[in-house]
Amino acid sequence: xxxxxLLSLIGxxxxxxxxxxxxxxxxEKAAGAKxxxxxxxxxxxxxxxxxxxxxxxxxxxxSSATTVMVVSFVNAGLMNLxxxxxxxxxxxxxxxxxSQLVAFNLSQAAPVFLMLGVIVTMFCKNNKVKQIGEVVxxxxxxxxxxxxxxxxxxxxxxxxxxxxxLHGINNPFLGILIGFVITAIIQSxxxxxxxxxxxxxxxxxxxxxxxxxxLGCNIGxxxxxxxxxxxxxxxxxxxxxxxxxxxxxxxxxxxxxLLVGESWVEAGIRRISGDNIGxxxxxxxxxxxVFQVIILFPFAKWIVKLTYLFVPDKAVREKQxxxxxxxxxxxxVFSPNTAVVExxxxxxxxxxxxxxxxxxxxxxxxxxxxxxxxxxxETEKQINYMNHAITDYLVKISQSTLPMDDMKNIGGLxxxxxxxxxxxxxxxxxxxxAVLRKEKNISFSKEAExxxxxxxxxxxxxxxxxxxxxxNNSKEHLQEILDLENGIDQMERDxxxxxxxxxxxxxxxxxxxxxxxxxISGLERVADHATNxxxxxxxxxxxx
Numbered sequence: 001x002x003x004x005x006l007l008s009l010i011g012x013x014x015x016x017x018x019x020x021x022x023x024x025x026x027x028e029k030a031a032g033a034k035x036x037x038x039x040x041x042x043x044x045x046x047x048x049x050x051x052x053x054x055x056x057x058x059x060x061x062x063s064s065a066t067t068v069m070v071v072s073f074v075n076a077g078l079m080n081l082x083x084x085x086x087x088x089x090x091x092x093x094x095x096x097x098x099s100q101l102v103a104f105n106l107s108q109a110a111p112v113f114l115m116l117g118v119i120v121t122m123f124c125k126n127n128k129v130k131q132i133g134e135v136v137x138x139x140x141x142x143x144x145x146x147x148x149x150x151x152x153x154x155x156x157x158x159x160x161x162x163x164x165x166l167h168g169i170n171n172p173f174l175g176i177l178i179g180f181v182i183t184a185i186i187q188s189x190x191x192x193x194x195x196x197x198x199x200x201x202x203x204x205x206x207x208x209x210x211x212x213x214x215l216g217c218n219i220g221x222x223x224x225x226x227x228x229x230x231x232x233x234x235x236x237x238x239x240x241x242x243x244x245x246x247x248x249x250x251x252x253x254x255x256x257x258l259l260v261g262e263s264w265v266e267a268g269i270r271r272i273s274g275d276n277i278g279x280x281x282x283x284x285x286x287x288x289x290v291f292q293v294i295i296l297f298p299f300a301k302w303i304v305k306l307t308y309l310f311v312p313d314k315a316v317r318e319k320q321x322x323x324x325x326x327x328x329x330x331x332x333v334f335s336p337n338t339a340v341v342e343x344x345x346x347x348x349x350x351x352x353x354x355x356x357x358x359x360x361x362x363x364x365x366x367x368x369x370x371x372x373x374x375x376x377x378e379t380e381k382q383i384n385y386m387n388h389a390i391t392d393y394l395v396k397i398s399q400s401t402l403p404m405d406d407m408k409n410i411g412g413l414x415x416x417x418x419x420x421x422x423x424x425x426x427x428x429x430x431x432x433x434a435v436l437r438k439e440k441n442i443s444f445s446k447e448a449e450x451x452x453x454x455x456x457x458x459x460x461x462x463x464x465x466x467x468x469x470x471x472n473n474s475k476e477h478l479q480e481i482l483d484l485e486n487g488i489d490q491m492e493r494d495x496x497x498x499x500x501x502x503x504x505x506x507x508x509x510x511x512x513x514x515x516x517x518x519x520i521s522g523l524e525r526v527a528d529h530a531t532n533x534x535x536x537x538x539x540x541x542x543x544x
Contacts, residue, residue, distance in 0.1 A: 005152045012148030015141050017191060020098075023138030025336075025401045026131050046086035046300060050293070053090025063095035063189065065337075067225040067243050072338035075229075075236035075327060077345065081307070084239045085300040089246060089293045095221070096286040098190035102197055103282035107147035114140030127404065146198065153202040166204050172212045172259065176251070179216020189221035197281040208266055210281050211258055214288060218247040233326070238307035245303050250292030323385040328393050339397040340406040340413070343390060347416055348471035350386045351533070353379060354423040355463050358526065361430035362456045365519065366449055368438035376431040383424035390417050412536040416470060419529040423463070426522040433515045442512050445502070451495055452519060458488050459523045459530070466534035473537050485531050492524040 057066040070087050073079040079087075117137025124130050169175055183192045196213050199205040205213075222244040229240035258265055269287070273279040296303065327345040357379040364372035391414065398410045436442070444452075462484040465477040496517060503513050 008148050008152035012145045012150075012152060013191075013195070015145030015148060016194070017145075017186070017188075019138045019140070019142030019145055020188070020191065021138070023135050023142060026134035026138055046082055047297075049083050049086035050090035050297065053087035054094040055090075056087075057091035057094025058097040059094075063091040063221055065224075066091040066094070067222075067240070069337045071225055071229050071232060071236050071239045072342060074239040075232040075342070078341065081235060081238055081242065081304045082301060085242050085246075085304055086297075088239070088243045089297055089300070092218075092246065093286070093289045093293055095190055096193075096282070096289050099193045099197055099282040099285045102146060102194045103276070103278045105278070107143050107150065110140050110143035110147060112140070113137070114144060116140070131404070146194070149195070150198050150201070153198055153204060166199070169205070169209055172209075172255065175209045175212030176216035176219075176255065179213035179218075180220040181216075183217045183220025184223045187224050189217040192217045192220070193281070193285050197278045200281050201278040207269070207277060207280055207284075208258075208262055211262070211265070211284055211288075212255070214281075214285050215251045215255055218251050218288075218292075219244075222247055234311050234313065237311045238304070241307040241310050242303055245306060246292065246296060249296060249303075250288070253295060254288050254291065323382045325386065325389055325393075328390070336397070336400050336402050336406075339400070339402065340409060343394060343397070343413055344471055346386070346390055347413065347420065348467055350383065350390065350417070351420050351423075351463070351467040351470075353386075354383055354420050354427065355460055355467070357383065358423060358427040358430070358463075359456065359460060361427040361434070362452065362519070362523075365430050365434040365437065365515075366444070366453070368434040373431050373434050373438075376427060376434075380424050380428045380431075383421060387417055387421040387424075416533050416536050419532045422529050423526050426526050429522055430519060433519060437512075437515060440511065442509065442515065444512055444516070448499075448502075448512070448516050451498070452516070452523075455488070455491055455495065455520055455523050458484060458491065459526050462488065462527050463530040463533075466530040469534045470537055475537075478534065481531060481534050485527055488524055488527040492520055495520050 053066060053070075057063050067088055070079065070084045070091075074081065074084050113136050117133050117135075117140050120133025121130055121137055124133060169178065179192060179196075182195075183189045186192060193214055196205060196210050196217075200207060200210050222240070225240040225243050229237045232240075269280050269284050273283045325346055326349060327342045357376055360372065360379070361376045364376060394410060394413055394417070398407070402410070462481055465481050465484070469475065469477050469481065499513060499516055499520075503510070
């Protein structure tokens with residue numbers, strides 16, 4: 001093997017990986033948000049979820065990306081483990097579409113796809129059409145890379161050193177190990193199987209050893225999801241473990257069958273696939289995956305239960321010092337398709353914490369005591385932490401390749417986190433007033449206390465409606481929010497006027513009056529922030 005063959009192989013592999021990445025990211029960017037909603041809808045039934053997982057993975061061209069998305073869904077509480085098991089099993093079948101495409105040998109048409117993709121991406125101004133052009137471009141680059149690799153391997157078979165080295169892979173367990181290691185490094189079983197397919201076509205690898213390398217690829221493909229689940233919750237870890245157990249169990253069963261009846265399996269594959277050795281490898285990849293699903297799908301619930309042995313309820317992840325996020329973690333791998341979902345869930349959690357803290361703050365203002373005041377201050381620190389952490393994460397994901405619909409929502413999410421943080425500030429202001437009231441022994445009239453609690457009740461109601469509207473992307477409570485906002489505005493004016501009258505009649509002390517006025521003004525502004533949160537899902541502000 002000369003240096004030209006080696007460089008051609010490396011360059012071809014680079015083009016193949018880049019083309020696959022461009023194609024997958026372009027599809028996710030163009031339709032990721034819609035596909036995510038379909039995934040959420042179709043996974044209510046485990047069997048339908050499996051079929052959709054198969055289709056989704058066939059489109060995205062990556063079981064790793066699909067599984068990472070599933071892990072993110074489970075982490076966000078949008079999917080249970082049984083539903084996740086169906087999608088993961090389907091994704092394992094869908095990923096075989098890449099090797100099937102490679103076996104068709106479309107390299108001759110690659111320049112056409114390449115040129116067409118370049119023309120569309122360079123000269124078309126419509127973003128959606130441009131995204132389709134990027135998919136076509138990625139497809140062309142992928143097959144140009146395959147053409148280069150195929151040509152370099154044709155030169156390799158003339159090298160005695162390479163031939164002897166590859167023929168030295170005559171141990172089934174060594175084949176499994178090689179498939180596992182290469183896939184774990186490349187992070188794509190589709191790429192590894194495609195390389196094996198090309199080697200088999202050039203006569204560099206016998207068909208029987210390809211079977212075992214494919215089995216190793218199955219296990220190696222689990223590494224991405226396992227990495228993505230590291231900082232997730234227990235169920236996210238279990239979802240990744242489902243993927244791992246499914247592939248390990250399937251590999252053990254198929255390896256046992258091959259060790260007993262390898263010649264029969266090879267004869268059957270050749271009979272179905274004909275003389276095309278590449279088609280034999282691609283079909284073997286598909287048949288192995290389908291067989292895994294057939295034998296393991298009925299035991300999906302048992303596999304889910306088995307994950308509890310590996311990730312027991314007692315095995316709570318180590319707590320970091322200070323505060324931490326629940327749905328967003330310092331992961332090295334994340335799914336762009338679910339990044340906005342995770343932020344939304346984290347903002348929903350932050351919103352409920354802020355609402356609870358506001359309630360506590362006003363209640364402690366009514367009956368000032370040190371323990372309650374300190375609790376409000378501690379919760380405010382948590383809200384400030386979440387504000388900075390979520391904002392940093394939003395900056396990070398805004399620089400990633402997100403689905404187009406999600407990218408449009410990033411600006412609104414920045415505003416929502418700011419509005420929730422401001423609600424937290426008003427709770428802190430109420431705690432400050434409680435400290436002042438306690439220190440100076442300031443008393444409120446029963447009438448003032450009743451008015452404050454009534455206004456708090458309305459403000460909490462509109463804030464909960466707004467958080468629900470934002471987190472569920474639903475306009476169900478929109479009119480109620482508008483009515484409450486108008487009512488709270490009018491109530492604030494009425495209470496300020498009534499407060500002035502009490503001052504004039506000497507029913508209220510000036511210091512108490514100042515606190516009362518500040519608190520009802522703050523509550524009115526909280527209602528404004530709540531309305532902003534609700535309107536963040538709308539294209540334009542509705543008419544009142």
